[in-house]
Amino acid sequence: MLVNQQDHLIIAVPKEFNFKENISYMSRSNNECMFEIRDGKVIKAIPVGNEILLVEVSENTEGNLLVRFIEKYTPSSDSVRDMVVHYVRDWFDLDTDLKPYYEMAKRDPLLQQAVSEFYGLRNIGIPDLFEALCWGILGQQINLTYAYTLKRRFVETFGNSIEWEGQSYWIFPEPEYIAKLTVEDLSSLKMTVKKCEYLIGVAQLIADGSLSKAQVLETGNFKEAENMLIKIRGIGPWTANYVLMRCLRFPNAFPIADVGLHNAIKHLTGAEEKPTKEEILKLAAPWENWESYATFYLWRFLY
Known part of the structure; x- marks a missing residue:
């Protein structure tokens, strides 16, 4: 579902989406310079073609995304509006079906707590x-x-x-x-x-x-x-x-050498030492084709 009005768009979201959970993640640094969180809404400049648009993204009463175009920074044509929709869907990773991930994760010793605490969190992307x-x-x-x-x-x-x-x-x-x-x-x-x-x-x-x-x-x-x-x-x-x-949304991307991933695993397992690569590969065996989301959710315990 997409509702297209002159000054705003409404973009339907999947059931496995929680706007507040995503805003919480996006608020993790007070030194972010590419968008602003204000009153539970995200404000961001988006370059589309030769235009620069200023959008405010929030949640409407039905739980969908409300994308409001701010003042003079509005699209000049329907094609530009369509590109904004594509950008927002990509940014919030709305086209990924998370049902299989949640089915896998709720049976996984490391991930079950993560998907319970952060249900509806999306891999907030960097489209460019x-x-x-x-x-x-x-x-x-x-x-x-x-x-x-x-x-x-x-x-x-x-x-x-x-x-x-x-x-x-x-x-x-x-x-x-x-x-x-x-x-x-x-x-x-x-x-x-x-x-x-x-x-x-x-x-x-x-x-x-x-x-x-x-x-x-x-x-x-x-x-x-x-x-x-x-x-x-x-x-x-x-x-x-x-x-x-x-950016490229490969579900099996896996930054296995990431220090944050190591610290998250150490935190959840209560281990005294960070895991070795072999230990991580063993833990990650059930995550096949979901390594990207597993990593993202584990990072969330730290930041």
């Missing part, structure tokens, strides 16, 4: 490939708090914004712009030279058409998609699987 890759690179080998700080510096230095009620709503930097920069141009961000090189390199690949979301998805195969990303300088298995999970 460049943004997802940059977030993965920025987060390498640092804690989550500092990763948010680096992202804010990057976005506010090189991105654009629109204004509403005295608040800036940021649009992630364009790869075509970043591709033309030098490491010295990024020096004010206070991150390693290697990360600066990786960000510029990824931007260049996307800007010259060597890499796109469509190209990765067209592989149709997880291992091929993973290998395509790992060949990129600065993209190792952790970053590749993070992007395959959060």
